[in-house]
Amino acid sequence: MADLKIHNLKKGFDGNEIIKGIDLDIRDREFVVFVGPSGCGKSTLLRLIAGLEEVSSGRIELDGRDITDVSPAKRDLAMVFQTYALYPHMTVRKNMSFALDLAGADKQEVARKIEAAARTLELEPLLERKPRQLSGGQRQRVAIGRAIVRNPKVFLFDEPLSNLDAALRVQMRLELSRLHQELQATMIYVTHDQVEAMTLADKVVVLNGGRIEQVGSPMELYHNPANLFVAGFLGTPKMGFLKGRASRVEASGCEVELDAGCRLFLPVSGATLKTGDPVTLGIRPEHLNRGSEGNCQLTVKADVSERLGSDTYCHVVTGNGEQLTMRIRGDFTPRYGESLSLTLEATHCHLFDSNGVAVGQSLQQAA
Numbered sequence: 001m002a003d004l005k006i007h008n009l010k011k012g013f014d015g016n017e018i019i020k021g022i023d024l025d026i027r028d029r030e031f032v033v034f035v036g037p038s039g040c041g042k043s044t045l046l047r048l049i050a051g052l053e054e055v056s057s058g059r060i061e062l063d064g065r066d067i068t069d070v071s072p073a074k075r076d077l078a079m080v081f082q083t084y085a086l087y088p089h090m091t092v093r094k095n096m097s098f099a100l101d102l103a104g105a106d107k108q109e110v111a112r113k114i115e116a117a118a119r120t121l122e123l124e125p126l127l128e129r130k131p132r133q134l135s136g137g138q139r140q141r142v143a144i145g146r147a148i149v150r151n152p153k154v155f156l157f158d159e160p161l162s163n164l165d166a167a168l169r170v171q172m173r174l175e176l177s178r179l180h181q182e183l184q185a186t187m188i189y190v191t192h193d194q195v196e197a198m199t200l201a202d203k204v205v206v207l208n209g210g211r212i213e214q215v216g217s218p219m220e221l222y223h224n225p226a227n228l229f230v231a232g233f234l235g236t237p238k239m240g241f242l243k244g245r246a247s248r249v250e251a252s253g254c255e256v257e258l259d260a261g262c263r264l265f266l267p268v269s270g271a272t273l274k275t276g277d278p279v280t281l282g283i284r285p286e287h288l289n290r291g292s293e294g295n296c297q298l299t300v301k302a303d304v305s306e307r308l309g310s311d312t313y314c315h316v317v318t319g320n321g322e323q324l325t326m327r328i329r330g331d332f333t334p335r336y337g338e339s340l341s342l343t344l345e346a347t348h349c350h351l352f353d354s355n356g357v358a359v360g361q362s363l364q365q366a367a
């Protein structure tokens with residue numbers, strides 16, 4: 001069992017509050033990802049959980065036990081860092097056994113655990129090598145192996161893949177997912193890479209400026225972002241935003257008049273808006289279509305396009321200077337500056353009020 005509960009956790013450095021009151025429940029065997037822009041406090045929050053930083057106030061509980069003031073070694077957690085922090089003069093085997101040897105663990109038991117971890121991580125042929133004789137990905141696996149042999153209640157990872165090249169990152173990402181399935185352990189993983197967050201997590205915690213913006217499954221966050229920050233942070237390419245006003249508000253939805261020059265009716269439930277209120281409409285690149293069929297048609301100018309083979313990301317600019325990205329299957333590429341007609345899929349639009357808070361829930365996506 002490994003249930004972690006965080007209550008109103010705060011941390012300041014030199015009078016600056018960095019973690020500003022975090023409440024979070026992490027359930028046994030969950031894979032939880034902390035994601036957010038650089039400097040938002042992800043590593044600090046992880047280090048507070050690990051006990052590597054002292055909290056300013058608040059409480060951390062592991063399986064009902066208050067561990068807020070317990071030393072890191074006694075928390076039953078294992079941390080894997082971005083810099084693998086392997087001992088260069090020790091073999092892979094010794095690097096993995098070191099903490100257990102120090103704790104006076106039974107030698108045969110240690111050997112058995114190392115063999116098992118090496119098998120899981122495909123490190124068996126490398127056990128007698130030194131870290132400098134390993135590739136980056138292999139070193140990373142040793143660092144993970146060192147955590148596995150300690151059989152912790154919770155694994156803490158701080159950007160463990162960011163020193164690897166793109167192909168290896170993808171491979172290690174899959175291996176981590178597999179490892180989570182095999183070990184059935186609770187894992188907390190920090191990254192600023194939203195693709196890692198979306199693909200690895202059962203639960204994503206979006207942090208911004210030391211606060212939680214939203215917690216939910218990757219698909220909940222993708223389809224129902226609670227605010228403009230989460231909407232803009234998750235998804236590649238990013239969601240496009242268009243300014244406008246609520247021109248008609250009804251029980252069944254809200255009509256929006258966009259500054260870019262069209263009106264459309266959005267079937268959002270529980271609209272708390274009044275006629276005339278300023279709003280921001282959000283639309284993901286896959287929900288913008290070429291052509292003039294549809295109830296909201298915009299004329300835009302093509303900016304640059306990015307061809308990926310399977311898809312093309314066409315960046316476009318509206319008449320009033322707002323930028324959107326359209327995702328088109330195949331390799332259609334408009335000429336730079338060409339005039340294009342687009343339509344928005346109203347059922348997939350998101351609506352935000354003047355404070356950037358999502359208005360209602362899309363009826364289409366809630367169904």
Ligand SMILES: Nc1ncnc2c1ncn2[C@@H]1O[C@H](COP(=O)(O)OP(=O)(O)OP(=O)(O)O)[C@@H](O)[C@H]1O
Pocket residue numbers: 013014018036037038039040041042043044045192
């Ligand atoms: N020991 C410290 N003393 C003073 N300020 C610190 C200390 N550790 C972190 N900070 C500050 O706290 C803020 C959050 O840092 P943190 O390392 O948690 O960010 P992060 O979200 O992990 O960012 P990144 O994605 O760049 O790793 C930063 O502004 C940082 O400068």
Ligand SMILES: [Mg+2]
Pocket residue numbers: 042043044
């Ligand atoms: Mg960090």
